[in-house]
Amino acid sequence: MIAAPGFDVIVVGGGPAGCSTALSFLRSSKDTRVLVIDDSDQTAFKVGESLPSEATRVLGYLDPTIPGLLREASVAKDHLTSTGNSSAWNGPDLYDNYAIMSVWGPGWHLDRAKFDETLRHSVRQQLEGGRRGELLCARWTSIERIGTKWRVEAQDQGTGAMQSYECLWVIDATGRKASVAKKLGARTVKRDDLLAFYTVFEKADSDVIDNDYRTVIEATESGWFYTTQLPKQRRLVVYHTDGASPTAKSARKLTEWLALLHDEAPQVSSLVGGPGYEVLNEPGVSYPRSTAAASSFLEPVWDETTQWAAVGDAAMAFDPLSSQGMLTALKTGSILGLELARRLANDETQRRSMVDVYDVIRKDFEEKKAHYYGQVRRFDTEFWRSRRGEVSPQDATR
Template sequence: MSEATCDIAIIGGGPAGAAMAVALRDQAPFLSVTLIERTAYDTPRSGETLSPEVRLPLSRLGVWGSFLRDGHLASRGTASCWSRPEPSTQDTHMSPWGSAWHLDRARFDERLSLEATRLGVQMLRLTTLLDSERLGKDGYRLHLSQRKAGATTLRARFVVDATGWKATFAMSQGARRRVRDRCIAVYGTFQRRTGEPFPTEALVESCPEGWWHSALLPNGRVAVALVGDGDSLHGLRWATPQPWMALLDQAPATQARLAVCDFAGESLVAAPILVGQLDAMHGERWVAVGDAACTQDPLSAQGVASAMDSALLAAGAVGQYLRGDSEALRDYEATLQRRFEDHLRLRGHAYREEQRWRDAPFWKNRHEAFPAPPTAHQQHSTPGGLPT
């Protein structure tokens, strides 16, 4: 049986993986690239709020024009009730990069994959990695399962892990995640009533259990999430929405904007949030990008942009590595480590700004995990705009 081959196999077709595929074809068109995605981009994906700076990686990838045509919702920015009950707005009108954006995530992810395909990337949808074999200097043999074709193999000189926080391939190679914080996000969906106005800015509202995030999506739906941790949400059950709705009743700013909406009646979705990084972001002929390498706190609203930035950085490093530069991947990892430590520092400052519930479990945990430096000038930051 013939075996498919490629120079670079990218596992995971989300923003990091698809951006990596596009960047590789642009920077090293002589390399053959295969992008492996377990879905057909037809399953629901959580909405995402992007800062205006996302224009920079999208422009570098050559997809800014198609992004604008895809119907994502422009936003004024982020309003926050943080350390005070009254909302304040971080307006993007004066940003040199334009507005912030609320994404249709499935459409966004697929757009990047279509651009990769247009540039000559082989796209394997509905395909899952089962196992891998190390072939030394020849790379890896990947054992795949395709929904229609069944079991198959792919031989790659180099592998990119873009499988999100699970880092499936990197973990199989011995990497381990250093978790710096653990939270839980519980998502629910509302539907704006026809003809009713709804603010375009996202809203972050802190509460004793953690913080709420709400944002209008392009289809008139409103995504609402409660972020807490195992202590602050202990004992609550999400099989029915009543406990979640009872907590939402105690978030006045969020409740006020939802007055023109109806609960969609769909099941709540609980997802872990692990803030951390791999202890090894690269190894013999492999590298991790996006959330597989580092997972940030969603409070920063920088997850997707940071994932694409890491993919652009990794694309250059992989090209140099395959041309004989043995230090390129080490330099890539060092850069991501510095950026992640900066993120943690600014994240800690943002959580310390909220002092109203400092003895509540969620806030006590954050304050103890990220105490204030003994001496240092503190940069002011606001939720939804935490610099990275």
């Protein structure tokens, strides 16, 4: 029998969390090998388009060339520079928070597929032509424990061939579905039932210029909207509400979603109507589309005995109001990569517990979430009452 190729670490998932873990591990260790298994669809649109300016520091740590590539892409309009946030939260009027006031400068509105590919390109460069490992376009299919190692099987996306790989540590970076961790017995604990219903718009008249590069957020009776401009003269509008809300049913139909937007979110609606946008017409794609947006965490998130861990949304998913999902994925991936290197080098002097790292992040997030949702007093619906602590989220979604 031919032995399965061996690696120190296998990362399942080639998005920001998986790539940051791999890059941090490679820069923190020597003579180690990592396999990244990536099954992403680069043609599919993905919500998660805003990147805070603070990410520059983390990206520079992972690979000093990435911030420069991001700036070049912004000049070419592959990404857009954000001018800040504006919100109609506890009242109907907008209040601005300008990006120029940030110590890190402006953030970005990303072409998410291009950004993710920039990270994967960086991983390929750091793999040194295969000496340090491989980035494989494949779909993982199974995992089993064999002695002191993991055996992961994956199907090549190009050839369809099946291949087994072995490693000491396996990392779940598969997003909210946390498919690897759940196979190993972990479970996702949801803190609420938030859903996101989104529509992408395109310019109907290319001569009409949209110069608004803010992220605009607006509270409504049963949830909240936000909009942001995207590259290629497009604009994204997202509505968030609980799964049990009557609007969660109506928001699945475009006519009713648009009525909800125009009737309840005048600030956001004006940014779509004014510059002459229309719903994007893509073959095989209909809007609005829905996706999970609940706050959640994985339990357990790490097992040092059998040597597996989760990272990114697989480990902990955030309410989109925080705008911290991608930044936290990059940060925790950076920390996890370093901790993996320390453990494989048997360095016990500076080890950190990833459980403690995640606990600190989750506590900080929950406090800020309660603070910002608690500011909204103009609505007395179950959506807002549950977030103000006046009724439990479980009761509100029954």
